[in-house]
Amino acid sequence: MNVLPPDRHHQILRRGLDLMSVSGLAGITIGVLAEQIGMSKSGLFAHFGSKEDLQLALLGEAERAVMEVVLTPTMLAPEGLPQLQTLVEQWFGWTVRAGLQGGCPVAAGIFELDDQTGAVRERLVGMEQSWRASLTSLTARAVELGHLRPNLDVEQFVWELSGLYLSHHVSVRFLCDAQAGERAQLAFSALLGRSGSADQA
């Protein structure tokens, strides 16, 4: 039961996720990542069949991180509206809590790969669709519990919520707007307000 080294493969993925959050998917190079970990290029390469496989593995690591940092705490909250509110609290700006230096690698990857083809893009599309399905499920549950209007367009709700996430990302990481958190909270409150069961049209 030796503790050191703590699994080289996992160390590569962890450090690689951090690098990906700063440099993007295409910005990852085997040489740079190997140097940061302190091993040889070919040594690191041996863990993966190709650079593409490394990128796919890093996307998997990102998915695991989101699960741990965002989705798990969300599920611990009471079902319905409380889970939606917890989700937004944990989702927006999650990379800081995950200990990453950069921004959301999924969002960055989406804009990086939106005009390309290949396995990495397809993997990322699958991740995003799966993520939105989770959001849809949480929202639908809030409707079932009467926390949101029974006639709410759940897909539209998720579509607009995703836009708030992206706008928050741009504000906080690119424009460095100190009011990013308040703006996001205000927008989310407005979205909840016009989705609420108290439908005052």
Place this chain on the structure above:
Amino acid sequence: MNVLPPDRHHQILRRGLDLMSVSGLAGITIGVLAEQIGMSKSGLFAHFGSKEDLQLALLGEAERAVMEVVLTPTMLAPEGLPQLQTLVEQWFGWTVRAGLQGGCPVAAGIFELDDQTGAVRERLVGMEQSWRASLTSLTARAVELGHLRPNLDVEQFVWELSGLYLSHHVSVRFLCDAQAGERAQLAFSALLGRSGSADQA
């Protein structure tokens, strides 16, 4: 008054903008761009002092394209609400109308450079701030004309509108959602609705 060649420098910027919309800022290489135009690497390089200067010039070209394809038609509409509606019609998905093969290079650049430093990032920050100032001005004019609530938080309106643009971009270019246009229109109508002078709270 010779017509051919139609200004090599402009040809480089035009073709480079197209390449940037597909490959992103970092994806641009002098060699690839030179080959697409049919000139030598060093011949193209001579037009710019460095790759960074080329990137800066391409951002300027993107700004010019947005001005021509989005802002100019917007200004031709009646002031206030009609201009805001025209803006969204022309802004969302503008790269197609601009004849580009890829998505919005500004949006892509924001997510690409959000964790980096340097002149290119600073230029892009300036462009985005200037763009949002234009949106703010158009929105404030709609308030002045009584088309929107006098107590509207104009900055918040622009912040949320920017989120709709990003969400639309992801839907149409990455997820290939056929309903992207409808979702964006629905969200924009809702945003206008709760910003309208007919404040039915």
Place this chain on the structure above:
DNA sequence: CCTACCGATCGGTAGG
């Protein structure tokens, strides 16, 4: 605007 070239780095392989 070109050819020819520079050192650095890329992903990947051979062989151990």
Place this chain on the structure above:
DNA sequence: CCTACCGATCGGTAGG
């Protein structure tokens, strides 16, 4: 997991 190496490509330069 390493050293040593491959061909290709990178941004950039010399010289014309």
